[in-house]
Amino acid sequence: MPAKKDPRDTLIAAAMELAAERSWHSVTLIDISQKAGLSLADIYPLFKNKSDILRAFVRKMDMRVLADLDSADFDQPRHDRLMDVIMARFDALAPYRPALKSILHDFGDVGLADGARAAKTGFASMRWMLEAAGFETGGIQGSLRVAGMGAIYARSFRQWLDDESPDYGPTMALLDKSLNQAGGWDSRLGKGLARVGTLRSKFAQRCPKTATDHGEAVAD
Known part of the structure; x- marks a missing residue:
């Protein structure tokens, strides 16, 4: 008997599929529930709103990147390892690029109340990426590293969204320059x-x- 699929994953997948099909702003929780084959009552205890689903998607990508880390690479220079971690993240995001373009076009459709939570999720994600590359993220210097990585990632992410090269060469060049x-x-x-x-x-x-x-x- 196949394992029962996590309804969270089902809802995240449905939300991203709908975002790829049309404006993210126009996607409602009813649309997501119907696409996922679940009721609004099923969604209620899992997610507060669309922004909550996006934050869960970001955490899911974090887990995917961290799960694929190879301990044999832990001795690499930190710069090279961070390059690998961020590019691995872009590889994980590649199937969702149309959806991400739609979401970014509507600025995530995030309201004022959710802005702080979205920022917190983003910083937490960057903290994990830095830790995966061997950087300390505690204290004043660590906090500034996280903030700086957030800015670098945002710039590289925008480049990657429109990067049609087979190896993401332009994105890698921008990321390498920014990290240096x-x-x-x-x-x-x-x-x-x-x-x-x-x-x-x-x-x-x-x-x-x-x-x-x-x-x-x-x-x-």
Whole structure:
């Protein structure tokens, strides 16, 4: 007996098929439910709205890319590994390119209330892509890496959407150039933060001594 298909996957697939056929703005939850062969009552406990379905699609792509990682490549330079991770993501997205063009044309049809959640999902996705390439994403530098990767990915994504070359050469060239530039900024930032950390350590070491000297002077 075949395994029962996850209704979430069924709804995501239905939504993407409809987006490829017409304007994403015109697609309703009723359309998606009918395409998926499910009722609105089936959708209700799974997704709040269309934006929720899109966020689930993004997470599904994250899982697909992470599941295909080859541990043999973990020793690659981080730049090369990040290139591979992002290009693998574009390969995973390739079957949905018509749908993604429709969704992007309507800016995801995201309302104000969903904008923050959509941004949070996007940043979480970029954080996982960076982690998969061996980059640390904690602290100030890590947060800036995630934000920078989001900007680079958005620019490369737009290039990829219209890239009809067999190997996505123009997209790879843009991604490589952007990552090289960001790598230079990241290196300078790391050195600057290291200097700040050194100064803070020196200051912290001097503070107890200063406080002790002040206490002795008061006692005298």
